[in-house]
Amino acid sequence: MRRLVALLALVAGTASAADSLRPPLLLTARPAAQDLSGTWTYSRDYYRTSLTDINGWVAKSRMQRFRDVDVATEEKKPGPTFFEFDLDRGPTMTLPGAWNSAVPELRWYDGLIWFQRRFDASVSAGQRSFLRFEAVNYRAMVYLNGKAIAQHEGGFTPFVVEVTNTLRATGNRLVVGADSRHDAQTIPGEITDWDLYGGITRPVKLIQTPATFIDDATLRLTDAGHLVGSLQLNGPQAGHQPVSLRIAALGLTLQARTDAAGEAHFDVAAPTSLKRWSPESPTLYDVDFEAEIGSDRDRLRDRIGLRTVAVRGSDILLNGQPIxxxxxxxxxxxxxxxxxxxxxxxxxxxxxxxxxxxxxxxxxxxxxxxxxxxxxxxxxxxxxxxxxxxxxxxxxxxxxxxxxxxxxxxxxxxxxxxxxxxxxxxxxxxxxxxxxxxxxxxxxxxxxxxxxxxxxxxxxxxxxxxxxxxxxxxxxxxxxxxxxxxxxxxxxxxxxxxxxxxxxxxxxxxxxxxxxxxxxxxxxxxxxxxxxxxxxxxxxxxxxxxxxxxxxxxxxxxxxxxxxxxxxxxxxxxxxxxxxxxxxxxxxxxxxxxxxxxxxxxxxxxxxxxxxxx
Ligand code: GCB
Missing domain, CATH: 3.20.20.80 (Glycosidases)
Structure with missing residues (x-):
């Protein structure tokens, strides 16, 4: 029976899955306002005492590494309160990078470690702020100033979370629980032929945007020789806005307007001067995407190569030629x-x-x-x-x-x-x-x-x-x-x-x-x-x-x-x-x-x- 249910779920899931799979926020090509790479502090939590509820005991607040608490200040006060962590005074590690290589005693550690980074952030009025994690291996639990803001599973792909309303101008406390443990339901499973490499292994960036901004923009060359692009606006004024795509090196500017969902499409025959990308000649173009949103303007630049790939019989064709x-x-x-x-x-x-x-x-x-x-x-x-x-x-x-x-x-x-x-x-x-x-x-x-x-x-x-x-x-x-x-x-x-x-x-x-x-x-x-x-x-x-x-x-x-x-x-x-x-x-x-x-x-x-x- 379990098998039948699983089978039906697999079949039914396929068609509708594609639409729902687009991550809600991408911010892929957007430069960072602040790269949070550098020195973080950390605290091991092998038994997950920050999270677990064992024998009916609720996780003890004195062990919750993600709390927005100045432990040193609290310890100066008289009274019964005490703590069994203090990320402000914890050992340090340079991130991004796997803990297994950073600290000899963590060489074979496979479990949960909490990382903390304190930072100030200057935010202009009306701007939105996001944290973009390029990869945390394998699970991430993210807290900003004591508030749970994101969870993510999968050690090699990015995720973005908006922090506009949680971010402070000074003394932000970003705490990330990175859990490297794999099991029968993870991807990959428990046994691979490579090392554990737990931790925050790729950059964490603070990104700032206008209220309505370009979240994602694409361009590619089709087999029919067209340049086809897209632009996704995100924000309260995403719908029905004029947007453009410009490749200065080709003298090309295309205009479009976003639909009600904030998406716009571009389509034009590729100019004859286009130099196709190939391994022998890897031409990349600076492609500028722009949106006018009332008195605001948002721009995004990506460096993009244009080429086609296809199969014909047993041949792989790059730009129409077998390779x-x-x-x-x-x-x-x-x-x-x-x-x-x-x-x-x-x-x-x-x-x-x-x-x-x-x-x-x-x-x-x-x-x-x-x-x-x-x-x-x-x-x-x-x-x-x-x-x-x-x-x-x-x-x-x-x-x-x-x-x-x-x-x-x-x-x-x-x-x-x-x-x-x-x-x-x-x-x-x-x-x-x-x-x-x-x-x-x-x-x-x-x-x-x-x-x-x-x-x-x-x-x-x-x-x-x-x-x-x-x-x-x-x-x-x-x-x-x-x-x-x-x-x-x-x-x-x-x-x-x-x-x-x-x-x-x-x-x-x-x-x-x-x-x-x-x-x-x-x-x-x-x-x-x-x-x-x-x-x-x-x-x-x-x-x-x-x-x-x-x-x-x-x-x-x-x-x-x-x-x-x-x-x-x-x-x-x-x-x-x-x-x-x-x-x-x-x-x-x-x-x-x-x-x-x-x-x-x-x-x-x-x-x-x-x-x-x-
Ligand atoms: C394989 C695996 C690869 C291993 C390799 C090996 O087939 O795909 O991950 O590392 O063999 O060395 O045996």
């Missing part, structure tokens, strides 16, 4: 001995620079969750196509409609955040999820959600491979929902195949869709050379493995791209070989300190040779 995706997968970890998943512009450029100039690549698989906005913007600027993924990884609770709703919301939050990024061409709805009816229904519903929200990009998922002798197949009913088939293949690393056997493997896959190898890889400890025996974990084996797998890949007629696993060694609690791994997944082509392994060069030469043929 081969020369890529690599990466986690969001900077090149550092002690990564904190604190990815700023510089770190994003350094990582992507390794792909663009080091590997001669044109593509990155940003696995296994939405990466930071800095990464997407760097990809736009450097000219690297992007696969973006939500963390429906290995297994989640397929039968639970609430879990599907979470996945849909994460997908929507990513999609509304990134839909102006020309680099982004592929949405992935899952990674290595085991084939079963309930899982396929879940993914099919997600695929429909993506298509309802964005018709201008391709849908894929990283699937599992099936082996019959020397033939590899993908026996997955999900194939029919996807524009692009992607598969993770590890013959020659996991299992007993010799590398000679890998080169002989053949693929039996549908001829009418493009295929990507979304992963293949082998661990190597940087500096471990074994030129004679060429054993696993040596750089020599990893390089041989790449040669064999690339030779096998060259025999697959519909293969249209590669994103081997993985650019850089990354921390994973699953990887505990005391000599070779020491808590790191060593499939990186570069080590945690940035040292290139032999296989880096094998892949770079391969991509260079493909470039010269095209």
């Amino acid at each position: 081969f995706l020369k890529g690599i997968s990466l986690h969001e970890e900077e090149i550092a001995v002690n990564p904190a998943r604190r990815l700023d512009d510089g770190a994003a450029r350094r990582l992507l620079g390794e792909v663009k100039t080091g590997l001669h690549g044109n593509y990155v698989r940003l696995s296994h969750y939405p990466h930071s906005e800095a990464m997407l913007r760097a990809a736009d600027e450097l000219g690297l196509l992007v696969w973006s993924e939500i963390p429906v990884y290995w297994t989640v609770d397929w039968d639970n409609p609430a879990v599907l709703d979470k996945a849909r919301r994460m997908q929507a939050e990513t999609l509304y955040r990134d839909r102006n990024r020309a680099a982004l061409i592929l949405w992935s709805i899952g990674n290595e999820t085991p084939v079963a009816d309930n899982r396929t229904r879940f993914h099919a519903a997600l695929a429909q959600t993506v298509r309802a929200l964005d018709t201008s990009r391709l849908v894929s998922a990283a699937l599992l491979v099936e082996r019959q002798g020397d033939t590899l197949r993908i026996a997955d009913p999900l194939l029919k929902e996807l524009d692009v088939i992607a598969v993770n293949t590890y013959a020659g690393w996991y299992g007993d195949d010799t590398l000679d056997a890998v080169a002989r493997l053949r693929w039996d896959v549908p001829a009418d869709k493009p295929l990507l190898f979304s992963e293949f890889g082998a661990d190597a400890q940087a500096g471990f050379r074994d030129p004679t025996l060429r054993r696993k974990f040596s750089e020599d084996y990893q390089a041989d493995y790449y040669r064999a797998t690339l030779a096998m890949a060259a025999q697959v007629p519909t293969l249209r791209g590669l994103s081997p696993w993985v650019l850089k060694d990354f921390r994973s609690p699953r990887r505990e070989h005391p000599i070779f791994q020491q808590g790191w997944n060593r499939k990186g082509l570069i080590s945690e300190t940035g040292q290139r392994k032999l296989a880096f060069d094998v892949l770079a030469k391969h991509y260079e040779s493909l470039s010269s043929k095209r």
Whole structure:
């Protein structure tokens, strides 16, 4: 019965879901009035004493970290009151960044920590104020000046809350409870192949706007050669206002008027002078959106590339031309001995620079969750196509409609955040999820959600491979929902195949869709050379493995791209070989300190040779 109810909920939810998935506030491209990065104080709360009601005891106010109370002042007063926290005098941490890397004693902490930031805010009359959190892993409970103002689930997507009526001119007390614990109903679930990275891992910004403001504005190029845009006003005067879109570099200005709901649309044939965005020539235009609202005016500028992407048979077409995706997968970890998943512009450029100039690549698989906005913007600027993924990884609770709703919301939050990024061409709805009816229904519903929200990009998922002798197949009913088939293949690393056997493997896959190898890889400890025996974990084996797998890949007629696993060694609690791994997944082509392994060069030469043929 539970299954039937779940099934009906999945089917019924699909059509109407798209409309209700738009986050109520976006403020994506809006500059911050104040970046709240920097020094915060914190207090651990492993037993959740700030929140819990155990044995009928109501959570004790003396433990509630989110209270707007000056503990030091209270302690000077005589009387029975006392406190078991004081965030004003707590230890400090530099945010954004994961606590696991910031403080040695928090290395394996998995639970709730309260963070506090005090700040002043100068607010002009009539202005509205918002806090925008780019990511808190995994759950966030937000309090401003003692008042609960927001909750959010999902460690990699942004959320915005209005604070106009809660903000003070001085001494604001922003308290965020960040809870990193995962369970059977979270996305991802409890076990992954990457580290915990709990905390406020991306920037928190205070944003100020006029009473009615541009919350969101988009522009893209259609297959028919039109520039199609939208603008969303938010506020008491959002309806029926004149708005405009201007691209000075193209001499283009378009006028429109918002409808009753505050939305306006633009549509014009693209000028012949338009330079399309591509990896070889990543042209970005400054696009200015403007709204006149009575005597007020609001402006928003975004840097946007314009290009088309489509599939035709087994080809992926960028701007109408077949393209081969020369890529690599990466986690969001900077090149550092002690990564904190604190990815700023510089770190994003350094990582992507390794792909663009080091590997001669044109593509990155940003696995296994939405990466930071800095990464997407760097990809736009450097000219690297992007696969973006939500963390429906290995297994989640397929039968639970609430879990599907979470996945849909994460997908929507990513999609509304990134839909102006020309680099982004592929949405992935899952990674290595085991084939079963309930899982396929879940993914099919997600695929429909993506298509309802964005018709201008391709849908894929990283699937599992099936082996019959020397033939590899993908026996997955999900194939029919996807524009692009992607598969993770590890013959020659996991299992007993010799590398000679890998080169002989053949693929039996549908001829009418493009295929990507979304992963293949082998661990190597940087500096471990074994030129004679060429054993696993040596750089020599990893390089041989790449040669064999690339030779096998060259025999697959519909293969249209590669994103081997993985650019850089990354921390994973699953990887505990005391000599070779020491808590790191060593499939990186570069080590945690940035040292290139032999296989880096094998892949770079391969991509260079493909470039010269095209
Ligand atoms: C996979 C997973 C990836 C792992 C990798 C590995 O298939 O998608 O998250 O890290 O294999 O190293 O085994």
